[in-house]
Amino acid sequence: MGRSTAETAPEYLSLTAEPVREHLAAATQLETFLTGAGTLTLDQRMLLVDQALVLLEQNYVHLPLKISMHAVNPVQRLRLIRRQLEQQTAATMPPEWIFHSEMSKVFHSVRDLHTNYQLPAPFAGKIAFLPFLVEETTDGPEPRFLITRVVQGFSAPAFAPGVEVTHWSGVPIEQAVELNAARFAGGNVAARRSRGVESLTVRSLSAHLPPFEEWVTVSYVGTDGVARELRENWQIVENRPSAAGPEGEASLVLGLDHESEEVSRAKVMLFVPHVIEQQLAVDAGRSPDIAAGETASTMPEVFTARTVQTPSGTFGHIRIHTFHVPDAGAFVEEFVRLIGELPQNGLIVDVRGNGGGSVWASELTLQTLTPRRITPEPFQFINTPLNLRICRSNPRLRPWVSSMEQSVETGATFSAALPLTPEDLANQIGQQYFGPVVLITNARCYSATDMFAAGFQDHAIGTVLGTDDNTGAGGANVWEQGQFMEDFPVASSPYLPLPNGAGMRVAIRRSLRVGERAGAPLEDLGVVPDERHRMTRRDLLEGNVDLMARAGELLRAQPVRELTIADVTRADGSLRLRLKTANVDRVDVYLDRRPRTSVDIPDGRADVTVPGAGAATSVRVDGFALGELVASSSRRL
Template sequence: MSQPRTTKRPASKTTANKTTAKKTAAKKTAAKRTAASKTTARRPAVRETIGTDAAAAVPLSDFLDAAGTLTLDQRKLLVDQALLLLNENYVHLPLKVAMHAVNPLQRLRVMRARMERLTPETMEEEWLFHRAMSNIFHSVRDLHTNYLLPVPFAGKIAFLPFMIEKCYDADGSGHYLITRTVTGYQAPQFGPGAEVTHWNGTPIARAVALNGAVFAGSNDAANLARGLESLTLRPLVIQAPPDEDWVRLTYVGLDGSDQELREQWKVTTNLPPMTDLDAISEASALMGLDLDSDEKSRAKKALYVRDVVELERGQSSAELAAPAAVAGADLPTTMPGVFRAREVVTPSGTFGQLRIFTFSVQDPVAFRDEFVRLAAMLPQNGLIVDVRDNGGGHIYASEFTLQTMTPRRVAPEPVQFISSPLNLRICRRHQDNPAGIDLGPWFDSLDLAIETGAQYSAAKPITPEDGANDIGQTYHGPVVLITDARVYSATDIFAAGFADHEIGTILGVDDNTGAGGANVWTHGLLAALLNEPPPPDETSPYVALPNGANLRVAIRRTLRVGKLAGTPVEDLGVKPQETHRMTRADLLEGNVDLLNKAGALLSALPVRRLDLKTSLSGTTLTVAIDAQGIDRVDLYVDGRPISSEDYTAPLNIDILDVTPSQLLRADGYDAGELVASRRQVV
């Protein structure tokens, strides 16, 4: 592979290429941009880069030259439908207007009014229209609520062939390091460990902050995290294409020398999403997903983790028939794109690490069961659950998993619709639909809202409480949860539930999670809900969007339980009890300092163990109990209390009148506090 140019300017494109965009009058404005970029930009030479399909990777400028087929009427339709969703369906609109002093509805109205004065000949270039729409949606600082670009942007990613991450010195000063490069990429003294100092002549920290203001998250930590990620990777379905055809990177090389390179943005096809979010299905209706993070996660896998792509055969979150290990230190798993499990040796001891990359799966029970299986294979004296960079997914998967780490009964987070005639209409149609999407729990309160003036519906959980508690605790050791500012949506719900049920210590590499607390529906799903079950609603206000464009909206907001009951997750997020600033060693040596910090936290926590062995002879059940860190054991059969015993040494207890398939539960206490629980079917 040829090296990037670092000093010389390459020759401009040929005259034949310059005239390509002038073939039709409808593309006059696009031709102006094309001609200007091709005569003055002097692009670097094109180099193939390994992506999802190396042959399909093209320069961004060439990709944009061919993009743009929306008519003026189609653009008006998109604005009208965006107004409908934000005004009638968007649950966070009052909060966003108050917290961020924004008015997306008025911006859309102004945009729509100005479009009435345009003609097909005078309308702006299509990429400018997409940018204006994206800016309005970004203004609410909600990664759930998006304008999704039509073809050819949908399914494409713009990328530079390297990743940049931030680390800190002991004195708190920040550094931006190259941490990954695409296979085969070469540049002078460039690779993991090279330090970026300037981006297009701008100091890198300022460039990150400016970029973060464009792709705003719900808080400052999320802004900076998004700004850094988007410097090198942009899913074009959700983010406007970069302004520049290439970037100029100034860096300190691996040998300490000052270096500069110019690298061209390329466009390729991303890996497919896990599910069709427009379909009426449990998976689409129960999504709590930051699409930006999900798109980037799939893109990073395609660009940098080809082993997982091979195992999943190009699918996302695929469940394999037999467990497989990605690396030598990993435990084999049936979900290599979802989990990574291994033992970690720290100065404080040897513990288990279970990384969860996504909750975006079709089967939440299979997700929970694989988590249980992997945790059981790891050391039982302490577990590090790492959800950094996890943009969420299936809400059931996140809340079903909490029970496995706590003896307490899990209360799923309740959610609310905003009160509007359109939401009432949707809930009325699906108020008694147990076989599909059942919205009955929210109907009565929405129906009364017109009389009571309530802004929101009643708060009811999405996740069934029985499902959130049906297997109970399976891991009894202490747990540390690692979070960052890219944690969002169903993963924010997971972190909130972890905190609300006091499962363990939260260790953050940022001061907050991404603060995205909502269930998300697409325009396509909303339209389908008024058409299914038959007959379709002939007066539905939802109109099919052109060219594969789409809109997403936070439809139901989530509220905390426990000590913070009723507090919204949106914009507030989950604050860690402990923080750790990523170090150079973390970025280049497998998170070594971060894991050492987590190990130190685990070693300070008590280790619990509650093991049961049973044997049934006739109707007498003999229970052998071996435990650690408890002083009392209470036994229940099918929920009926049977025995309460002080624990000082292993016990053998006989229980009479027991029949096969009854459920035995043992609860362990320490100083009167429930600290461990175990269930077993007789």
């Protein structure tokens, strides 16, 4: 049954796509990889526990919520680990993997993908993978699990996308998924199950210990209808380098599930290497090869934009793979350019599997899809003496100081709730797309993507269509342990460098929703979709065809608006606007943000004259239908 031995790399790795072939050829099997693991001293283990105690006890914003919702006490568990270490010696301390296992259990117990214990070398930066992907379809009476992607070059008898997996190493597949889900963090049932499926074949070793088993035995019904078994060894390889993230002040406003980001990079390398080819072409100044109906992006690892044909009509579809970008402004600019080249009668914004990134990038994008003014989500610290020291020492955090100081008298658990995204910036460019919009989510939407979905729903931009019952429910701003060190002189810092490339992250500020759900935390609750779609076999194997059809039905039911300032002229102190409109019965005109006139108009073109325009430098036109704001267009003069 075995396809390879510990000494021989599997043949398929020499047959993978050219952009990743050399990289994947360096993969090693689990048994070989583990021979070099385990170099932490007893003192280094104690240091890691002490630093975890500082972060969870003094900085972790969700600690009260997690203790209540999940009946856990991570601080006490760390104290017990510390006590056990004190009773050990270099000769009697257990193997390093047991220490890592205990630390991982503490961090996973809070079910927060922002709050991580990152394993040190040699685990850091590595992924464990099998050469195929398993996904779940729930459109029948019972869940079914299908192979949906296979690494190029890999083959097995009657094994291809579409075959159904029945057992995983002898365990019925659904039970194996549930057992797997229990090991991985996730704020709600949908998020845990989604992670349980994904981690069957791809895992980040920065966030998790390697698999316990050196190989898996997959029982499946082959393409010929015959029940078969396949035994495949886990492979370990260095992950692709992370894309450049924000720096400076922008690095303090991250909302990112680092594990999802790492797994997404791995899945691109393994299953869609043509995206890497596209990025290499863009970097070299060449036009990337794209599929029919697709619009070329300058950020192919961030966006996929295309035109989709559905039974309800032809619509635009833009997939946002990540918000983890160095420049939020450039992100929004490319998003606007892409949606401008797609059909204007309806847009599907698809954020499934997006682990987040820049909070600014996610919240600045909302304004482009709605005439309503965007209210960014507010964020709170937990009130502790150490968090107060941090806010006092960092000028960018001073707005939170007064409420934290007052908490000594009031006993408030949390600081004032203040936005990370400046409100003027969140409304600076305004609406850019006027057709109806549907947002597609799933349980692997996390952090800044949770915030994007919450903002989309809270501002009534359109319908949220979910393929799971919740988004991943990550409602916080995350900081690395090293970022805390920057706010203190070395001599007085409670934060110390971690050994061997180990790392820790913690949710430092929690987010609250706005609009009708104002004040509700996003953590653990997530965004419940307005409509639910169960992924079908055709979705998994034929490019989401049924999902796109459902989104098309929702778009067709909504009116297509238009409000364009086609021309502006000045004459005799007046401003003459030529407007192009659709499904708008009234426009209000603002000059330099001040209301100047309101005019009833029929559909089609309309001329509006604004007397006394003087030296106005900007104009905004708001369009209404039956008294409701439905479109807005702005222009510099």
